[in-house]
Amino acid sequence: MNRRTREGLGGFLRSRRERITPADVGLPAGPRRRTPGLRREEVAQLAFISTEYYTRLEQARAHHPSREVLTQLARALRLSAPERDYLHHLAGAPPLPPPGPSREVRQSIVDLLRRLPSAAAIVLSATYEVIAWNDLATALMEDFSALSRRDRNLLRRAFLGPLRDGRRLYGVSDADAFTRTSAQHLRAAAARYPTDPEVTGLVKELLAGSEEFTRIWAAHDVAARPSLCTTFEHPLVGLISVNCDTLDISDRDQRVIIYTAPPGSPSEEALRLLSVVGTQRMGVPG
Incomplete structure (x- = not known):
C-alpha cells in the first residue's frame, strides 16, 4: 500500500x-x-x-x-x-467470493411479487431454485410450498424431472432454450462458487443423470440470451402465451422472472381465470 x-x-x-x-x-x-x-x-x-x-x-x-x-x-x-x-x-485485499448462492430474498422483492396480481412471478437463486413466488405463479406452474427445496430446483425439473407429453417443464414451448440457458447460467455460477457443495453436487447430479445436460455442459458456453416469450400448456385452461421479463438482483445473485400476457388476449383471460381458480387445482400433475 x-x-x-x-x-x-x-x-x-x-x-x-x-x-x-x-x-x-x-x-x-x-x-x-x-x-x-x-x-x-x-x-x-x-x-x-x-x-x-x-x-x-x-x-x-x-x-x-x-x-x-x-x-x-x-x-x-x-x-x-x-x-x-x-x-x-x-486495503489491497479484495473480498473473497461468497461461499455459496444467497437464498435470502429481500422483503421489498417479496412485496413486489404480491403487488403483481395479474402477472405470475418467481425468484430464482443462482442455481435455479425457486425461492419466492406469488399466487398466480403457483396456479400457472405448481404449488412450490408443497415441494422440498430439492424439488423446487428448475434445473432438476428440466433435466431430470418426469416427462408429460414429451416435456418436463410445465409444457413450455421453449423448453430447449430454457435447458440451454439454465445450464449455461449454472456453469457461470459454478465459477463464482467453486467450493459450494450444493453447486458442485448439483452439477455432478445433472452430469450423471442427463445426457442433454452433459452435452450442453461440454460446450463450455456461459453467455445466453433470455427468452422474451413462451407458451405454457396448462392442464386446465390450455395454452397460455406470455411475455417473459427477467430482472437481475445483482447483490443477491438472484433473478426475478415475470410472466405477463398481452392485454386483451385470450392468454390474459386465461391468467385471469387462473387467478380465480388459484391453488384449488393443485391435484393436477405438473
Missing part, C-alpha cells in the same frame, strides 16, 4: 468510527467524551486488536492489514456490504 492508499484507508476508518455512538454498540457514553462517535481504543476492543495497531491504521502508518483484521474491523464498525467490500479494496 502506498502512502495515498494508506491515507484513504485511515480516513475511511475514522469516518466510520465517528458515526457510531457508544450506545450503538452497548458501551457507556461517559461524562467526558469529547470526540464524536467511538474512541480508537473502543474500536480496537470491539475488533480484538491492539489500540496501538488501530491507531497506526488510522494514521496511515500500518501496511497491509490481514483479511482477518479487516473482517473484525468491518464487524466492529458495523459496515454495510458495500462498505465492507470498499474497505477490503482500500
Whole structure:
C-alpha cells in the first residue's frame, strides 16, 4: 500500500468510527467524551486488536492489514456490504467470493411479487431454485410450498424431472432454450462458487443423470440470451402465451422472472381465470 492508499484507508476508518455512538454498540457514553462517535481504543476492543495497531491504521502508518483484521474491523464498525467490500479494496485485499448462492430474498422483492396480481412471478437463486413466488405463479406452474427445496430446483425439473407429453417443464414451448440457458447460467455460477457443495453436487447430479445436460455442459458456453416469450400448456385452461421479463438482483445473485400476457388476449383471460381458480387445482400433475 502506498502512502495515498494508506491515507484513504485511515480516513475511511475514522469516518466510520465517528458515526457510531457508544450506545450503538452497548458501551457507556461517559461524562467526558469529547470526540464524536467511538474512541480508537473502543474500536480496537470491539475488533480484538491492539489500540496501538488501530491507531497506526488510522494514521496511515500500518501496511497491509490481514483479511482477518479487516473482517473484525468491518464487524466492529458495523459496515454495510458495500462498505465492507470498499474497505477490503482500500486495503489491497479484495473480498473473497461468497461461499455459496444467497437464498435470502429481500422483503421489498417479496412485496413486489404480491403487488403483481395479474402477472405470475418467481425468484430464482443462482442455481435455479425457486425461492419466492406469488399466487398466480403457483396456479400457472405448481404449488412450490408443497415441494422440498430439492424439488423446487428448475434445473432438476428440466433435466431430470418426469416427462408429460414429451416435456418436463410445465409444457413450455421453449423448453430447449430454457435447458440451454439454465445450464449455461449454472456453469457461470459454478465459477463464482467453486467450493459450494450444493453447486458442485448439483452439477455432478445433472452430469450423471442427463445426457442433454452433459452435452450442453461440454460446450463450455456461459453467455445466453433470455427468452422474451413462451407458451405454457396448462392442464386446465390450455395454452397460455406470455411475455417473459427477467430482472437481475445483482447483490443477491438472484433473478426475478415475470410472466405477463398481452392485454386483451385470450392468454390474459386465461391468467385471469387462473387467478380465480388459484391453488384449488393443485391435484393436477405438473
